[in-house]
Amino acid sequence: MRSDDLDLLRELPLFQGISDAGFRELTQAAFLQRFPAQVTLINEGEHPDFLHVVLEGLVEMFARDRQRETVLTIVQPVSTFILAAVITDEIYLKSARTLVASRILMLPAASVRKVFAEEPAFARAIVGELGFRYREVVRELKNQKLRSGAERLAAWLLGQREIADGAREITIPFEKRVLASLLGMTPENLSRAFATLAAYDVTTSGRRIVIGDPAALWKLVQPSQFIDEWKNGE
Amino acid sequence: MRSDDLDLLRELPLFQGISDAGFRELTQAAFLQRFPAQVTLINEGEHPDFLHVVLEGLVEMFARDRQRETVLTIVQPVSTFILAAVITDEIYLKSARTLVASRILMLPAASVRKVFAEEPAFARAIVGELGFRYREVVRELKNQKLRSGAERLAAWLLGQREIADGAREITIPFEKRVLASLLGMTPENLSRAFATLAAYDVTTSGRRIVIGDPAALWKLVQPSQFIDEWKNGE
């Protein structure tokens, strides 16, 4: 395991403030693994053995019920996933698979719980992380319940634009079918949503999207800091 | 403030393990208030001043976007709400209003954060609580994205039945319009969902519902421990 990977880890808010001893405890039995795209890392219903950290690549969190499947979140580097399951020591509620080749760091769940029990600083950091994640899901639930498909797409585009620092053109970092599922619709319907947004000067070519008139989209969805995490205040 | 109310509070998992001094810190500046039905307790976007505890009654957590409004959860005694906002010291993402006359205990947010910072046991308890809540919302998001309206109703009915210890008849403890919004549909559509479930031997009279054939509903939704919190294992 490379030491600059450890540095990456150490810089995460989650690991700030814990002692070096605690950090060593967490990482000594950890291991790093490379996965190609489309590899299932964890399955809904399994017991958590590791806290996963995406160092490089892209991971899709999804869930199934009967025939249906839906994407819940996309995890980008550098961040952890399924912390809640690890810390409560309950089964996973989501499955995870790589979308592209990825480097994943795996910290033994037992170590995480041990340091959690021993180091108040870690416990407090976990509170911060869980609080943040909780609020993310609440936002997503509101997004789903309060907005139409086209609106969710428009909001997502504006969010990506924000991340890209206001760039005119953005690129979807994964397949459109994945985006469709993330937004809670079928691939067909995503196509139609894009067709709808053409009237708002959104043009597509493959995964690249040009947002010609952000103000028009803005007017359509009226992004809210109560739903869209990227939007703080006005 | 009555001492048996303090006992109720003390017994919540959230307050287990903290010192008496810490508990006193939390409760000394707390106050208890009675509210009639339909009183708004907090508003989306406000800053948290108190951690609220429902001692008696029913509180509805909801959110608005433009014209639309949706119910996110119903809080029943005895439990806290908006802990995540208090602990991260961020604005509320939900509003709250009483559904019936209620007794609400309000703990100053500053005290909560103080004890959180000072008492590792409290920090750990909060992790447990947040982890649990987080998983609740994930379940709800899956419920919304993976199930149809009628299925969500069927699952909700089976959950209520479980809570009522398998009773044949259950009673919706609030208006049907609230249930409709909680389940993510219109009141009209809830009526039709009930009409659909008549084929599964579900009969209604006002708020009272008779589930004549639980197995039929079961077959319809196939409740899953990955979505339905009340269902553990098979």
Next chain:
DNA sequence: CGCAAAATTGAACCCAATCAATGTTCGTGG
């Protein structure tokens, strides 16, 4: 270059929202 998977488009269908009208319930005041 060729193939397989992904994306798009069209058509039919279905679930859900909206609009409108009626029936029911419940709280209030006479």
Next chain:
DNA sequence: CCACGAACATTGATTGGGTTCAATTTTGCG
């Protein structure tokens, strides 16, 4: 205690958003 009114619930008709199925085009990759 009854009568009344307002809010809630239900039902019907219509519309609309979204899914499904099928066929075609495009893309990406070996």
